[in-house]
Amino acid sequence: MSAPVAVIIRPMERSDLDAVLAIEQDAYPNPWKLEHFIQELHSPLAIPFVAVQDQTVIGYLCLMSLFEEAQILNVAVARLQRGKGIARLLMDTAIRTARERGAELLTLEVRESNRAAIALYESYGFVRYFVRRGYYEGTEDAILMEKTLL
Template identity: 40%
Template sequence: MSKLELEIKHLTSADLSAVLELDQICFGGLWTLEGYQRELDSPNSDLLGLFSGVSVVRLLGISCFWSILDEAHITILAVHPQYHRQGFGQALLYSVLKNACRRGLERATLEVRASNSAAISLYEKFGFKIAGRRRRYYKDDEDALILWLGNLQQPQFQKTLYDWDIIIRDRLTKAS
């Protein structure tokens, strides 16, 4: 089986139809074309895509965060359902946190469905802690957990990122 030839890069307007398709599959239409275009146009937003040069599905995952003062607020992290459990969520989260560090941000936060144990487990692997709960946050009235990660600029977190870089590079080169 051939390699997926994976690459994580900043999305552009040319990627928006694929982004909307993935958004529909993963979220049922969370954001509109205009919403994604606003993210692309904003200097405070990082919108990343995980691309494959050879798979049938070209855009395998997306992530987005907003720079708010000294915080990275992660708004989206999604992997196409056909590609779950292959380390792609880890790769996207790593890239988000690496970009947040490059921007000089001190901490990261996000909301996640209280029932999404796979996502919560992923975030906890990177050191996120539960900071609170937003009652009936989602359209279907499900609660969201507020997750928090501090000390992004501290040496111990930089070492964690370095360790994840090795794990993710190894995993992605083995992906097929």
């Protein structure tokens, strides 16, 4: 029996974007466009990561860090790779990096119906602090969540 292939978390690169976009388009009704990810690669405040297994990008997380506050802007895992702890590897890296950058608070927003993501965030101690009514398509609420890093 061969050993499971390790998953590596590393900074996102321009050459990852085809794979990232494919995951993004499958994951969201209103996916980010290529330009959005390119912006993440160039912004000094943005810290985008990918999860790679056997040279294939299977997930990513976009973190933004500005003084005391960091924000998770996007996290997604390829559909066939879900439920294997990949998001946890990405979240662990994001939380560690945010702390290293001096952030004291980590925030994010999530669709109210996204039970998998909310369960993931709650398992890391994120708590709800605001509801943006009708934020998505004018009908679905956005739940704003935060986690203290101190």
